[in-house]
Amino acid sequence: MSEYVEFVKDFAKRTKENLDFIEKNHKNNNHQVYEFTQLVNSLLGLIVIPKEKEYRKINDSFVKTTTLENLKNKIERDDYNNNSFKQILRRMRNAIAHAGIEIKPNENNNIINKIKFTDINTTNTEDKGKIFIIELTHDDLRDFVEDFSCKLQEKL
Secondary structure (H helix, E strand, O other): OOOOOOHHHHHHHHHHHHHHHHHHHHHOOOOOOOHHHHHHHHHHHHHHHHHHHOHHHOOHHHOOHHHHHHHHHHEEEEOOOOOOHHHHHHHHHHHHHOOOEEEEEOOOOOOEEEEEEEEEOOOOOOOOOOEEEEEEEHHHHHHHHHHHHHHHHHHO
16 A cells, blocks of 8 residues: 555545445446445545645635535525535535434435435534535535545645
């Protein structure tokens, strides 16, 4: 296993490569793999690691305009009224870190096809009680992870 040279960029590249490998093997039925679980794991890593290392550099250019617009359109509630990419990323990260995610299967075949992120601010600040909710389909999530991982490699 080779070392990381530029940790966040290398992590983003490896995350995408791992996700591609698992999705390929899932489609080929070569192995028992769980592509949606890997997608969520990939998202978790891509949100948390840059947040802790390079968050100050992240802005709306870290995803395509179409990806950002799609994310904004999927927001069900935003008490903060700030849906910049950086804030959406922060709210999704908080939802993951505080177990505010709900996995939703398709009603017809029980295959996971949506994930709902709910961030409820419980801190003793002026934002206490504010809520952010976004629900993404599998395809939305996959597009986001793909786009964000590529942009992290380009921009950091």
